Amino acid sequence: MPRGLKSKLCAHEKCHQAQQATEHPMGAQAAAGGRAQPATDYEQTNRIDKTVFTLVCYLLYKYQLKEQITKVDMLKNIIQMHKSHFHEVLKKAAEYLEMVFGLDIKEVDPNRHIYVLINKLDLSYDAMMSDDRGIPKTGLLMTVLGVIFTKGNCATEGEVWQILNVMGLYEGRMHIIFGDLRKLLTKDLVEQKYLEYRQVANSDPPCYEFLWGPRAYAETSKMKVLEFLAKVHDTIPSAFPTWYEEALRDEEERAQARVAARARISAMASARSRATSHSFSHP
Incomplete structure (x- = not known):
């Protein structure tokens, strides 16, 4: 792991020791139920949530380097003592990557358990909002x-x-x-x-x-934003009819504006052509 990111992780982990589980990126989900937990359950949830966060950072690091991700490496380098919670940890990490970074984790080789991160958005969006490390x-x-x-x-x-x-x-x-x-x-x-x-x-x-x-x-x-929200929630844009209709109207208005702009450009080009032709025919 690059020293910059690794030092950030170490500093964050020290600070994180003093925080409650609800302060963790995954903590909001755990707190949503509002139920009091026995101390042992609370500590277990806290440890798993910390593992989820560390896994997110590890997956982003692999994404930056364009390296394949294996279950073996995740278990060895990150999950370690929580091997029995592998699927739970990976699921929570995947949800966070989707919502915050627009990344989807896919298992491309079920036999060797190899995964890759795929950007849900167009590459142009990835480029416009990435820092120098390539994290979208x-x-x-x-x-x-x-x-x-x-x-x-x-x-x-x-x-x-x-x-x-x-x-x-x-x-x-x-x-x-x-x-x-x-x-x-x-x-x-x-x-x-x-x-x-x-x-x-x-x-x-x-x-x-x-x-x-x-x-x-x-x-x-609006349509592209709605498509992104729909992907995050594993559905389609038309599942939100009111917003979908508004997005369709926006698409139509954009199309009309493009047609009008092309017409103006064509008219201006034609006018310049006539003016140039007139100046040559009347020296």
Whole structure:
């Protein structure tokens, strides 16, 4: 593992020892039931959740290097004493990779138990939102765009964080991959024109909301965002009829705009051609 990522993992693990299970990326799922657990069960869940998080980092490392992933390596290097929980750990890691990074883990060789990570999104999206290590951030962006879309094309800051909390992403906590999540959402992605972040009119005390930025409108669409959300939930876009109809209308409007733009370009080119022809015929 590269020293930078390995040192991050070590530092995170030391800090993580003092945290509760509900503070872990997978902890939100464990806490959802709201049931009190015996101490032994709680400790077991906590240990498994830590293993899930470490496995996520390991799988991302393999993804960066474009190396194959084997069950043997996962058991030897990561899961170790939790071998009997292999399928549970892998399932939780897969869910997190889907929601946050837009990555899907596939078993390509059932006999030798070889796995690969596949980007659910187009390669253009992967390129536009990857850091220098090649870890895609498009899953996070598409999730936020999806929240905005499904909340009527404008989502309050609270609504966005509510969904991110379910994914185990919390405001005010440094994420091992994304770093300062609040800065990423309210500054970095805003400066890159993927999101707009503004104060809600007449709010006192002031509260804020997110909208799609101009670059999001240019580089993706409501249909593509809905397709991503549908893939994450193992369904199809038409399973969400209201949003699907809106996405279809958006596709139609985009198609009409493209036709109109081509017509304007053609008219301008024709006008220039006539002007050039006229200047040559009348020296």
